[in-house]
Amino acid sequence: MIGQDLIGIQDLTREQIETILDTAQGMTEVAGREIKKVPTLRGRTIINLFFEDSTRTRSSFEIAGKRLSADVINFSPSSSSLNKSESILDTAKTLDAMDPDCVVVRHKVAGVPQRIAELLDAPIINAGDGAHEHPTQALLDMLTVYQEKGRLDGLTVAIVGDIAHSRVARSNIYGFSKMGAEVRVAGPPPMLPVQVEEFGVKAYSNLREALDGADVIMALRIQNERLKGAHFPSIREYSATFGLDRAKLRYAADDAIVMHPGPVNRGVELSHELTDHRPSVILDQVRNGVALRMALLYLITGRQPKGTAPE
Amino acid sequence: MIGQDLIGIQDLTREQIETILDTAQGMTEVAGREIKKVPTLRGRTIINLFFEDSTRTRSSFEIAGKRLSADVINFSPSSSSLNKSESILDTAKTLDAMDPDCVVVRHKVAGVPQRIAELLDAPIINAGDGAHEHPTQALLDMLTVYQEKGRLDGLTVAIVGDIAHSRVARSNIYGFSKMGAEVRVAGPPPMLPVQVEEFGVKAYSNLREALDGADVIMALRIQNERLKGAHFPSIREYSATFGLDRAKLRYAADDAIVMHPGPVNRGVELSHELTDHRPSVILDQVRNGVALRMALLYLITGRQPKGTAPE
Amino acid sequence: MIGQDLIGIQDLTREQIETILDTAQGMTEVAGREIKKVPTLRGRTIINLFFEDSTRTRSSFEIAGKRLSADVINFSPSSSSLNKSESILDTAKTLDAMDPDCVVVRHKVAGVPQRIAELLDAPIINAGDGAHEHPTQALLDMLTVYQEKGRLDGLTVAIVGDIAHSRVARSNIYGFSKMGAEVRVAGPPPMLPVQVEEFGVKAYSNLREALDGADVIMALRIQNERLKGAHFPSIREYSATFGLDRAKLRYAADDAIVMHPGPVNRGVELSHELTDHRPSVILDQVRNGVALRMALLYLITGRQPKGTAPE
Numbered sequence: 001m002i003g004q005d006l007i008g009i010q011d012l013t014r015e016q017i018e019t020i021l022d023t024a025q026g027m028t029e030v031a032g033r034e035i036k037k038v039p040t041l042r043g044r045t046i047i048n049l050f051f052e053d054s055t056r057t058r059s060s061f062e063i064a065g066k067r068l069s070a071d072v073i074n075f076s077p078s079s080s081s082l083n084k085s086e087s088i089l090d091t092a093k094t095l096d097a098m099d100p101d102c103v104v105v106r107h108k109v110a111g112v113p114q115r116i117a118e119l120l121d122a123p124i125i126n127a128g129d130g131a132h133e134h135p136t137q138a139l140l141d142m143l144t145v146y147q148e149k150g151r152l153d154g155l156t157v158a159i160v161g162d163i164a165h166s167r168v169a170r171s172n173i174y175g176f177s178k179m180g181a182e183v184r185v186a187g188p189p190p191m192l193p194v195q196v197e198e199f200g201v202k203a204y205s206n207l208r209e210a211l212d213g214a215d216v217i218m219a220l221r222i223q224n225e226r227l228k229g230a231h232f233p234s235i236r237e238y239s240a241t242f243g244l245d246r247a248k249l250r251y252a253a254d255d256a257i258v259m260h261p262g263p264v265n266r267g268v269e270l271s272h273e274l275t276d277h278r279p280s281v282i283l284d285q286v287r288n289g290v291a292l293r294m295a296l297l298y299l300i301t302g303r304q305p306k307g308t309a310p311e
Numbered sequence: 312m313i314g315q316d317l318i319g320i321q322d323l324t325r326e327q328i329e330t331i332l333d334t335a336q337g338m339t340e341v342a343g344r345e346i347k348k349v350p351t352l353r354g355r356t357i358i359n360l361f362f363e364d365s366t367r368t369r370s371s372f373e374i375a376g377k378r379l380s381a382d383v384i385n386f387s388p389s390s391s392s393l394n395k396s397e398s399i400l401d402t403a404k405t406l407d408a409m410d411p412d413c414v415v416v417r418h419k420v421a422g423v424p425q426r427i428a429e430l431l432d433a434p435i436i437n438a439g440d441g442a443h444e445h446p447t448q449a450l451l452d453m454l455t456v457y458q459e460k461g462r463l464d465g466l467t468v469a470i471v472g473d474i475a476h477s478r479v480a481r482s483n484i485y486g487f488s489k490m491g492a493e494v495r496v497a498g499p500p501p502m503l504p505v506q507v508e509e510f511g512v513k514a515y516s517n518l519r520e521a522l523d524g525a526d527v528i529m530a531l532r533i534q535n536e537r538l539k540g541a542h543f544p545s546i547r548e549y550s551a552t553f554g555l556d557r558a559k560l561r562y563a564a565d566d567a568i569v570m571h572p573g574p575v576n577r578g579v580e581l582s583h584e585l586t587d588h589r590p591s592v593i594l595d596q597v598r599n600g601v602a603l604r605m606a607l608l609y610l611i612t613g614r615q616p617k618g619t620a621p622e
Numbered sequence: 623m624i625g626q627d628l629i630g631i632q633d634l635t636r637e638q639i640e641t642i643l644d645t646a647q648g649m650t651e652v653a654g655r656e657i658k659k660v661p662t663l664r665g666r667t668i669i670n671l672f673f674e675d676s677t678r679t680r681s682s683f684e685i686a687g688k689r690l691s692a693d694v695i696n697f698s699p700s701s702s703s704l705n706k707s708e709s710i711l712d713t714a715k716t717l718d719a720m721d722p723d724c725v726v727v728r729h730k731v732a733g734v735p736q737r738i739a740e741l742l743d744a745p746i747i748n749a750g751d752g753a754h755e756h757p758t759q760a761l762l763d764m765l766t767v768y769q770e771k772g773r774l775d776g777l778t779v780a781i782v783g784d785i786a787h788s789r790v791a792r793s794n795i796y797g798f799s800k801m802g803a804e805v806r807v808a809g810p811p812p813m814l815p816v817q818v819e820e821f822g823v824k825a826y827s828n829l830r831e832a833l834d835g836a837d838v839i840m841a842l843r844i845q846n847e848r849l850k851g852a853h854f855p856s857i858r859e860y861s862a863t864f865g866l867d868r869a870k871l872r873y874a875a876d877d878a879i880v881m882h883p884g885p886v887n888r889g890v891e892l893s894h895e896l897t898d899h900r901p902s903v904i905l906d907q908v909r910n911g912v913a914l915r916m917a918l919l920y921l922i923t924g925r926q927p928k929g930t931a932p933e
Contacts, residue, residue: 347666
């Protein structure tokens with residue numbers, strides 16, 4: 001994958017996903033060391049170009065880059081000065097002229113990382129664009145499930161919440177489907193994508209049916225302002241119907257795990273108790289995020305094996 | 312102190328303070344070198360988690376960490392998105408899952424670093440919490456006094472200003488008292504803590520009496536908005552009564568030094584002339600801040616001596 | 623230049639400019655390597671003190687410092703808390719006490735870097751101050767022209783736009799004049815400096831005359847709010863008269879190049895087509911910016927040759 005962009009899970013083959021997950025599994029070992037640093041990417045320059053605020057994703061990429069000994073430059077343009085697509089692309093081209101080895105891009109508009117990738121020499125990693133894709137989240141989710149279950153193939157994965165507006169849902173639908181899992185989505189009907197079956201997933205407006213026998217339950221963060229459009233009068237009502245707690249877990253497989261991309265609205269998507277305790281694996285997802293991003297940065301910007309450099 | 316939290320001076324023994332000051336004195340030498348960097352903490356990850364804006368403290372920790380070769384990640388959540396204690400703790404736990412070796416926390420609410428420390432695996436250093444404590448400031452102040460006076464024991468230290476609302480005052484009261492100094496506090500009565508004598512210090516509303524024979528005078532930054540509550544009609548009046556200048560210094564010991572945690576309101580807490588010249592040692596305090604924080608990061612996150620690692 | 627400030631091109635001799643450009647030309651080679659990092663400034667601390675927002679300049683200095691293995695600390699005080707010149711200088715002195723090897727300063731008020739330089743031990747590099755100077759921009763512009771033309775002496779350089787309010791124009795006027803080029807300025811009369819001829823340049827209000835035979839054309843960014851003062855009713859009118867496109871280029875030399883300090887207002891100072899294609903060299907300017915700043919950081923903070931250190 002040297003020099004390639006990563007815009008979405010949709011573009012990856014099953015083999016590529018396996019390579020990424022294998023490499024990431026190896027990287028998890030570095031975080032446990034006393035000296036959490038390897039010289040692999042010394043002298044590489046990675047730019048975090050975040051047009052949208054981010055807590056965990058930006059820090060995760062920064063820590064991942066630094067643990068590989070890369071130089072990481074954070075760049076968060078104020079949205080005010082960059083409201084035109086033209087200036088976004090010019091900003092990206094300007095940074096590209098400083099010869100970075102990789103540019104990590106987040107933007108609230110779907111498609112911006114792709115447009116930037118078309119213009120830049122440096123490879124682009126999409127760190128989330130609008131409701132399109134968030135591929136590194138899906139990859140760290142798959143890594144976490146693999147660690148828990150020993151496989152992805154044949155599992156049943158239920159994603160619960162505002163599927164239609166979630167880039168996390170979309171990337172996970174592509175990813176788990178490619179890896180042979182059965183993916184179900186559940187939520188209030190206005191939050192389910194139109195013609196979602198085209199993605200090869202089954203849609204449920206009844207949570208109990210969606211969870212029936214599921215091995216993995218992934219809750220998504222709810223945006224208050226979207227509830228009204230979904231004909232939910234209140235957070236409380238959403239939580240009663242689609243929020244997860246121990247009682248509702250009994251519909252799922254006995255050893256089901258619960259995931260959330262964070263940050264959790266406690267008591268809404270997940271009960272307080274479930275947020276903090278097994279079978280939820282939320283902090284494992286965060287921990288795996290660093291290893292997964294180390295793997296990607298290594299695979300995309302690492303040293304080219306001798307004799308394989310393009311002419 | 313490997314792996315321990317530093318929440319407040321109140322929790323430290325006299326022996327621990329001596330160890331920190333000795334180690335910091337050794338670190339002051341690094342800043343004078345041409346190559347101001349030692350490999351001590353290579354591969355360690357330090358997160359600066361500042362919920363409250365900070366100039367010197369954040370930079371001081373960042374420089375300290377980098378001079379020890381650690382990777383330093385700055386993280387300043389916008390207060391808007393994190394106004395609930397719940398999200399503060401979840402943010403901290405998320406960062407903790409990225410396996411930092413130390414998290415430096417500043418928050419405007421007293422007690423937040425302690426609550427974070429209870430939840431996290433990583434050791435926490437309190438970089439200032441509300442009106443509670445600012446332990447690294449007190450330690451760098453003690454280091455500065457030790458360099459000037461050769462001892463702390465038996466000195467008379469007068470702290471002047473809004474004692475009741477100052478975390479700097481509180482940490483210094485604990486620190487200098489533990490080290491055997493006599494601590495006095497002076498200010499308008501509403502700015503003196505209730506039952507301050509319980510801390511083992513003497514309170515004065517008359518500056519001249521407080522300064523009488525003092526070896527160290529520490530002026531605190533005044534918040535304009537607090538003056539009214541202290542029945543001071545204006546900055547000018549405060550300055551006339553409690554502001555320090557050369558004339559008022561004659562009440563103190565001949566070789567008294569003047570300190571201030573910065574930034575100084577020039578002409579208010581200190582005259583312009585006293586801000587810039589001896590016997591004030593304000594920039595020495597700043598310089599010592601880097602060495603002191605290097606010492607703490609080293610003591611808390613440094614390599615464990617062989618054979619002493621917990622099983 | 624070890625330990626010297628760089629406040630403006632006006633203070634440099636022709637020989638110093640040649641040294642800087644030669645060193646920068648050598649540094650351009652580093653960006654092309656797989657490992658874009660040299661150990662030259664390991665253990666040096668560089669502080670980016672930007673009182674004014676900046677995209678490319680701040681990133682360029684940060685990348686330059688890191689490629690030389692220096693530790694780079696970004697510090698962007700909120701203008702709100704620092705609106706008094708006094709606090710600006712105290713902030714700078716505080717940072718100076720942390721023993722940086724160089725402080726890079728940008729401020730919207732002309733003269734601030736000079737005042738800071740007078741107070742600080744650390745050498746200062748001016749990264750742009752009001753309408754005064756932006757010396758590193760002019761140096762990277764000269765480097766770019768040198769690469770294109772093989773010389774500066776004897777060239778004709780036309781600078782187009784709001785000359786009176788541009789620090790880029792001013793620094794380039796000094797620089798190219800010193801290096802033996804003929805400098806012309808062109809713009810609406812209210813945007814031409816009073817008595818501009820004193821600088822040794824010729825002023826034109828007719829673009830065609832200014833471009834006649836020019837080897838280098840440098841367009842400046844227009845601030846909308848200044849157009850009214852220049853009696854231009856609209857951006858469209860400005861663009862028709864002073865905006866550059868391929869048609870107007872025919873007045874210049876056949877091999878003329880077009881420069882812009884960025885960001886370009888597309889369709890205003892330069893046509894879309896000219897922004898993206900030769901003979902414009904805008905991205906070369908950006909690329910050279912990193913090499914030029916590496917050269918300056920090296921020349922100013924690099925190791926002193928043995929035996930030449932001041933006693």
